[in-house]
Amino acid sequence: MTASVTEAAKANSQLDADAGKITVKATEGKGTMKAGRWDSEQKKMVIVDVAIPEPGPNQFLVKIASASFIESNTKSTLGHEGAGYIEKIHPSVEDKGFKVGDEIGFLYIIGCCFKCEGCQIHNLHCETGKQLLQGFTTDGFFAEYAVVEEPNCIKLPENMDVKTASPVFCAGITAFHAVDSSELNEGDWLAVVGAGGLGQLATQIGKAAGYKVVALDINDATLEVAKKLGADAVFNSRSNKEYVEELKKLTNGGAKAACVFSNADAAYAGIPPILRLGGVMMVIGLPHNNLSISSMDLALGKYKVKSESTSIPQRMKKAVDFLAKHNIQPEVQHRKLDDLNDMVTEMRDGRATKRMLVNF
Numbered sequence: 001m002t003a004s005v006t007e008a009a010k011a012n013s014q015l016d017a018d019a020g021k022i023t024v025k026a027t028e029g030k031g032t033m034k035a036g037r038w039d040s041e042q043k044k045m046v047i048v049d050v051a052i053p054e055p056g057p058n059q060f061l062v063k064i065a066s067a068s069f070i071e072s073n074t075k076s077t078l079g080h081e082g083a084g085y086i087e088k089i090h091p092s093v094e095d096k097g098f099k100v101g102d103e104i105g106f107l108y109i110i111g112c113c114f115k116c117e118g119c120q121i122h123n124l125h126c127e128t129g130k131q132l133l134q135g136f137t138t139d140g141f142f143a144e145y146a147v148v149e150e151p152n153c154i155k156l157p158e159n160m161d162v163k164t165a166s167p168v169f170c171a172g173i174t175a176f177h178a179v180d181s182s183e184l185n186e187g188d189w190l191a192v193v194g195a196g197g198l199g200q201l202a203t204q205i206g207k208a209a210g211y212k213v214v215a216l217d218i219n220d221a222t223l224e225v226a227k228k229l230g231a232d233a234v235f236n237s238r239s240n241k242e243y244v245e246e247l248k249k250l251t252n253g254g255a256k257a258a259c260v261f262s263n264a265d266a267a268y269a270g271i272p273p274i275l276r277l278g279g280v281m282m283v284i285g286l287p288h289n290n291l292s293i294s295s296m297d298l299a300l301g302k303y304k305v306k307s308e309s310t311s312i313p314q315r316m317k318k319a320v321d322f323l324a325k326h327n328i329q330p331e332v333q334h335r336k337l338d339d340l341n342d343m344v345t346e347m348r349d350g351r352a353t354k355r356m357l358v359n360f
Contacts, residue, residue: 032049032050033049033052033144034049034143035047035049035050035144036142036337036358037142047337047338050143054147055090055147056147058090058092058149058150058151059093060086060089060098060147061089061146062086062087062145063085063144063360064145064146065083065085066163066164066357066358067079067082067083067141067166067357068081068082068167068170068171068356079142079143079358080108080140080141081141081166081169081170082106082148082169083105083106083168083169084103084141085101085103086099086102087145093150096150098155103162104148104155104156105162105165105166105168105320106169107173107313108152108170141166144360152313154316154317154320160324163334164329164332167201167332168319168330169316171198172320173311174310175202176205176319176322177309177319178202178259178261178282178308179209179211180209180318181282181306182256182257182259182280182282183280184206184257186209186211187212188257189212189213189251189256190259191275192216192258192259193260194216194217194261194262194264194285195226195261196217196219197354197355198261199215199222200222200225201328202259202261203226203229204229204326204328204329205322205328207230207231208326213230213233214232216237216243216267217236218237219350219353220236223236225331225353225354233247233250235247237267237270247274251276253277254274255274255275256279256280257279257280258279258280259282259284260282261284261285263287264285268281268292269292272294272297275302279304280305281305283305283307284309330355331353331354333354335359336359337360340358
């Protein structure tokens, strides 16, 4: 939703204390929709009725088909990965090659506002480095409808199912960028550290690119999924005390690159021992603490450190085309909007072995 819609929702909200349900009066003629939001007072997700937004300049109104989970403590609508059908097109973008009914996926960052205001806070730049990106959307995609920026959208390839495509538009693109930037050649060993949703996608991407993949995690269930998806070997770094020696023997001296999707300090601390000389550590997972890296190791060329992310819309097509070409599908659990609190619990308890998404 746009900020103006969000403010309007705040102004028109009514709280049913008994039901714990928020109802927002719709703008006349637009109707209401269901959306999932975090209630900081109740400390749980609530399903709310809010006004269906109208697309502004450079925007589409999208009927959401699937949206994937991200945990947050904000009062905004959650869900940061989305795919759906174009419902309405603002006149300013009628000539951009999209039409009503198109199945699209979209990034959650706002496209360039062309005003260069406030963006220094986020320090985000577009492809030319001359315009600045505005930052992140105030509302997500756990709603029946959402407005999205045209530059952030791409038509889904024919073999990409809109009902399962949402994880591509953060997890899939991020995993592709991580593997693609790892400086590997065909036959090289890639270590995927953290075999959850992103790690499972990276495993498939690595195999499709012709690399050998070893997956590491402390959860046997996620490792089993990685193995099923093509990992050449898997190691439980908690239960197997000899995993470093076994991995180095398997890879003839260590992995050429390690993509770290875990946010655990221990995961990053375990990377230098499994890399071969001159290997690449890809920083993807974001730990709460700053990384502890030996400057001497870097100076001596023992390994190098790089990072990747979802990045800017201009890099999206290469990733989406690769995933579609190789039919790389995220391992997902299909859920309903009413399941949001169960999803939060499963993530916090470490019981989620696949990407959880909401279908509408």
